[in-house]
Amino acid sequence: MTDSSALDPEDRKIVTLARSARARNGVPEGAAVRDETGRTYVAGTVALDSLKLSALQTAVAMAVASGAKSLEAAAVVTEAETVSDEDRAAVRDLGGARTPVWVAGPDGTVRTTVTAG
Numbered sequence: 001m002t003d004s005s006a007l008d009p010e011d012r013k014i015v016t017l018a019r020s021a022r023a024r025n026g027v028p029e030g031a032a033v034r035d036e037t038g039r040t041y042v043a044g045t046v047a048l049d050s051l052k053l054s055a056l057q058t059a060v061a062m063a064v065a066s067g068a069k070s071l072e073a074a075a076v077v078t079e080a081e082t083v084s085d086e087d088r089a090a091v092r093d094l095g096g097a098r099t100p101v102w103v104a105g106p107d108g109t110v111r112t113t114v115t116a117g
Contacts, residue, residue, distance in 0.1 A: 007110065010034065011102065014075040017042045019108045021055065022077045029057035031076040033091070035068035056087040056101075061093055071095030074116070075102040082112060092116035 007015070014032040017040060022030025027044035031054070034040050042059035053061070056076045063071065071094045076083055082103055091099050097117025104110045 011073055014040055014073060015025050015102055015108055015110060018075045019094050019104065020079040022106065027055065029055035029076055029078040031059040031074065033059045033063050033074045034068040034072045035063050036072060041066065054087050055085065056083060057090045060090040063070050064094060068094065075104060077104045077106060077108065079106065082114060088114065088116050
């Protein structure tokens with residue numbers, strides 16, 4: 001388990017935003033990413049008949065659609081213990097292999113940190 005209070009304030013912010021998205025929308029996951037300029041993008045799981053995206057994939061897509069050139073960090077709030085390879089690949093495509101991804105439980109406690117690589 002990672003001590004969430006040990007995170008930088010900007011990193012705690014994206015964990016909080018991810019948690020808020022999950023709770024507000026009543027979806028299985030909430031995610032947030034921060035781009036190279038410090039802008040944040042927040043999303044929940046998309047589960048349509050014709051389109052299925054995890055919260056992290058949706059947040060990365062929102063960043064790309066808004067003109068982000070790179071990612072500094074990502075966070076996902078989920079019941080799962082870690083993020084999928086597909087989620088890590090989406091972060092890696094925009095942020096690179098060393099981009100940190102914080103995985104937090106529904107209470108916002110960071111369980112683990114993985115890299116996109």
